[in-house]
Amino acid sequence: MTDKPLLDVRGLKVDFLTAKGLFTAVKGVDFSIGRGEVLGLAGESGSGKSTIALALMRLHRPPAIISEGFITLDGEDVLAMTPERLRKWRWSSVSMVFQSAMNSLNPVLTIFEQFRDVIVRHTGVSTAEARARASELLALIGIPQSRLDDYPHQLSGGMRQRVVLAIALALEPKLIIMDEPTTALDVVVQREILQEIVELKRKFGFSILFITHDLALMGQFADRIAIMLEGKLVEVAPSAELIANPQHDYTRRLWSSMPLLTRG
Amino acid sequence: MQQVSELLRIEGATKIFHMKPMLGAAHEVVALNNISLSIRPGKALAVVGESGSGKSTLGRAVARLFQLSSGTIAFKGRDIAGMRSHAEKLDYLRSVQMVFQDPFSALNPAHTIRHHLERPLMLHRKLRGEALDSAVQEVCSDVELDPAVTLEKYPHELSGGQRQRVNLARALAVGAELIIADEPTSMLDVSIRRSVLDLMRRMKETRSITFLYITHDIATAQFIADDIAIMYAGQVVEWGTPNLVISNPQHPYTKLLLSAVPDPAIKLDGTGAKSFASEAQAVRALARKASPEVMEVQPGHFVRKFDPI
Ligand SMILES: Nc1ncnc2c1ncn2[C@@H]1O[C@H](COP(=O)(O)OP(=O)(O)OP(=O)(O)O)[C@@H](O)[C@H]1O
Ligand SMILES: Nc1ncnc2c1ncn2[C@@H]1O[C@H](COP(=O)(O)OP(=O)(O)OP(=O)(O)O)[C@@H](O)[C@H]1O
Ligand SMILES: [Mg+2]
């Protein structure tokens, strides 16, 4: 049955055990993402969006703990995975573009070396094969393969952002989590990158969890939008519906506080 | 020639970075290429443009963080590179403050908000005791933070928007006349973003504070700025009153930029992707050419001459 969602999250609760006591950052959220679907996640800063993103990949670190809930990806219980299974599963089944991704490349490794680390570790192919695969991925995102041996600082911000994205795509995962992947980019480069992603998504059929503060961009890119406030999802609806007819007070407040460009 | 009507005048500013990498050949990056701009007191100039076009470099040059390769920056008619005495330099560093994208980066996690606000007041205004305390309360209230709950907190105990308010309060505390705000709101959610923009606008209108506002968000530039400059590859390609530039863009790069501003009603479904990408490529090739000639489109709206596509 393919009408089952790719990702299913039920009652997810994430706590931070801090010196001042227990702080529940994610207070029992339910959502799912279909195959090939883009789910947008927006909301207050500090409401728990990045915490959810990290928990989905089980990349959350102490003092964060997942205290309740279920995460199922492609029928597999994510919270029950062994460390060994997790290592294989990450990047090959789910990958992530971290918040401030353009600064997340290792400055002392060349672009190829960063591709190689991910590709070789997961597939055990030879360096030459990894190089061929890396060139292919660069071509996909419109960067000449002559840049493969450059260091990150030799690329522009937009190119670095695209490299991070290409690495996330390297193993053809089923789900890609993108946490504010375009905040540092001008709108032209942003549009080019998102269009590349739409194209790749059509080719490979992956799903996306797309986190951003840019609601207009969210409307353009996401199929459905979820709005978060203080650790809870307050509204989830198809994009067009959520834009035209927001139900929750906070959603309405978000839309009305956004300055819009007037071309008049 | 000195015009008192301008707080800041940038004239022919050029900055070339000389790179000598460990591996590979030495080369140059022309980060600023003959930039001329000015800001009147109490006004805001927004700088938008390509990422990597030199916006932050321009801001840092105004903050006197390095010397220009050529050209001048004059503050109230005085060349900032010609400031020699310690007193004059200190006075400039007080008058011109920077606020950055990451509201956390400029705050020291080991100190309370009170400490952050007291220091500049002691250092620059020589306040002590009761006068110091009431000045701290005042700047805190000025940015709409409740002194009673905020002052004893540490930076990590505040939200991003609150931290950015503390950064603006600090600029107020030292008595800044010009604030260079480099993407101050891009990490904030829209409702907080709006309140920080409202605050900046109020600082401008009621305190006559001048802003150099660097952003990727053209709608916020239109919201806050009196003038806008569009940068591409180290040059300002078009500038003027925001409404004139936005409603009647002339330069191909400005047109491209405006056409790419996200519109939630238009779904990115892959149609037109190829043509957008090839248009962008053509515009980039054309906009990269340096051109010294400027045309006045109409009073208050200028564009750099370009070859037709
Ligand atoms: N290491 C930590 N210890 C304690 N609390 C934390 C820690 N990391 C995050 N938090 C808290 O968890 C909450 C959720 O944070 P999270 O980073 O998920 O927010 P977010 O929705 O991604 O915000 P933004 O839009 O600003 O990125 C916040 O209140 C934050 O202060
Ligand atoms: N210290 C430096 N050494 C070498 N090159 C530099 C240095 N600082 C900036 N550059 C280069 O100067 C150019 C302009 O950079 P700048 O940071 O001013 O761009 P920007 O317009 O602020 O971009 P963004 O929108 O991505 O922040 C870039 O090509 C950058 O690589
Ligand atoms: Mg986050």
Ligand SMILES: [Mg+2]
């Ligand atoms: Mg910058």
